Amino acid sequence: SELMSEVRPALNNQIINVFFDEVFVAKYVNDSTAAKAYKEMDKEIIINEIVLPISENPSVHKLDSLKTLALDIEQRIKNNNNIDQLIKENSIINSVKNVTWLQSMNDPIAYVSFQLQIGSTQVIQTYDGIHIIKAIDIKKIKLEPFEDIKEKIFSDLKQGYNQVYSKEYADFRSELIDYSSIKWNEPSLKQIVEWSNTHEFFGGAYKDTMQNAISSGNNFEILSYNKGIVDLKEFLRLLNEVVILNPNIQLNSKSVKEFITDAIYDANVVTAAKKNGLEEKMISPYSDNLVIKSKLSYLYNKEIIEGSIPEATPEALKKFYDDQKDSIFYQLKKINIYTRIYSDSNKAAEEINVINNGTPFEKVSDRWFVKTFIRERDGTLNSFRSQEPPYLAEAAFKLELNEVDGPIKFKDDEKGVQFAVIKAIHIQPEKQLTYDEVQGKRINEEFKDFYRQKITDEVNSTLRRKYNVKVFEDVLSQAVVAK
Structure with missing residues (x-):
């Protein structure tokens, strides 16, 4: 549906992610592998490691000599022969190390070491040298x-097996289509590149541009491959359903091919995932996937809540104003200030002296805080859209526009006694707004916001009654505070 198409790219992208996790990552990261790892984690293998460094670009003869020496050292170790002189003569690195399970997940030397039994040895060649290891x-x-x-x-486990399962997925993905079978239509690619270089083409303009071309009978073929063709109509579908678009992307003759083939590969992964039943499993009211939940909630809100907002006719807006003028359209006095805050009263006093001698507040320093306070109808002073206590509100409301005051002493709950220098930069007077003053964008937005919240509350109340929802407010409050 048209509504579903709005979130289809995000849903398909999430289907790909879950397919990757469940089919590839889960082979190596699951309850069974975690339990097995736990059984191995209760030990450290202490090893004696001898390293024969390999120089950059060694000759075959030099490398063979090092291998022979390494095998000789290993044999001497097995026979408990003294190798001190051999180490000294060959500038060999000799050390004792403790190897943990975690190290074995990320280091090939540690991996081999962790498998050894006491007394056993192993010779390993890596990019930096030949390692002779003995578990002691x-x-x-x-x-x-x-x-x-x-x-x-x-x-x-996820980090340790990353390269393994990532390669398996890359191999799976690449085998979904035969890349060598692709035949490009160069004039079509040139047209797409030309389109993409217009301002924010992929921000939305692509839809009308491509649809107009298709409607005009110009549904040109872009490529053919072993599974069929990709024409403009199919490319538009890929953009609408599969690709997470960057609105600022601009393509060139090289990147356009990669861009299109990536979309085709991902579309084929989505198809494979759907064959596994992932779409039905994920796109469900009971999904535990946060992205899916978010998108389903968005669709529900748009269809049920946004769709239920009354039409903002002139008559409806006028009635809304009359009903709400004493609340929504009563303008409270509000003041915006600049402030610099000091823990040292002398520094605050120095700033006031500088300002009194003719230096503007903004020129004293290029750093300051912006704070806004509002006076409620009962005279209470509060911080505006902020949880911070209104420490400076009383002083702020005494100011005229552009007036500076300070030092103002106050006690911060966390920092203790502080001293502020403040300047009033905007003062909104208290008054009843007339209908003429709020017409246009202001009343339209307030109208929608009011009914959106009203309908949301009604829907929530209905759903809670229907499904017998019980909210533990104390637990919820603690969770919110913890965040």
Whole structure:
């Protein structure tokens, strides 16, 4: 549907992500592999590591000599022969190390070392040298309970196997189409590049441009490949349903091919994921995927709530004004100030002296805070759209426009006694706004906001009654404060 098409790229992108996680990542990161890892984590392997450094671009003869020496050293170690003189003669690096399970997940030398039994040896060649390793001891370590560190193990497994499952996914993705079968229509590519170089073409203009071309009978073919063709109509579908577009992207003769093939590859991954039943599983009211939840909520709000907002006719707007003029359209006195705050009263006093001698507030320093205070109809002073206590409100409301005052002493709940220099930069008077003053954008936005909130509250109330929802306000409040 048209409504669903608005969120289709985000949904399909999330389907790809979940497919990647469930089919590829989950092979290596799951409850079973985590439990197995936990059983191995309670030890450290203590190794004796000898390294024969490999110089840059060694000759075959030099490399063979090092390999022979490494095998000789390994044999001597097995026979418990003294190798001190051999180490000294060959500038060999010799060290003792403790190897943990986590290290074994990210380092090939550590991985091999972690598998060794006490007394066993191994020779390994890497880019930096030939390593001769002997396990000399195993140290037991105490672990926290499995459930307490399970998520950390998952994270470590994910990092450790990243290259493995990423390569498997890349191989799977590349095999979905035969890249060598692609035949490009160069004039079509040139047209797409030309379009893309207009301002923010992919910000939305592409839809009308391509649809107009298609409607005019110019549905040109862009490429053909082993699974069919991609014409302008199909390319438009890919842009609307698969690609997460950057509105500022501009293509050239090289990047346009990669851009299009990436879209085709991703479209084929989406198809494969749907065959696995992922779409039905994910796009459900019971989905635990946060992105999917967010998009479904957006669709619901747009269809049920936005669609229920009354039409803002002149008559409806006038009645809305009459009903709400004493609340929404009663303008409270509000003041905006610049302020610099000091913990040292002398510094605040110095600034006031500088200002009194003719230096504008803004020229004393290029740094200041902006604060806004409002006076409620009962005379209460509050910070405007801020949780901060209105420390400076009383002093601020005594100012005339552009007037400066200070030092103003006040006690901050966290920082203790502070001293402020303030300047009034805008003062909004208290008054009843007339209908003429709010006509246009102001009343239209207030009208929509009012009914949007009213309908939202009614829908929430209905849903809570229908599904017997119980909200633990104390727990919710603590969670909000914790964030």
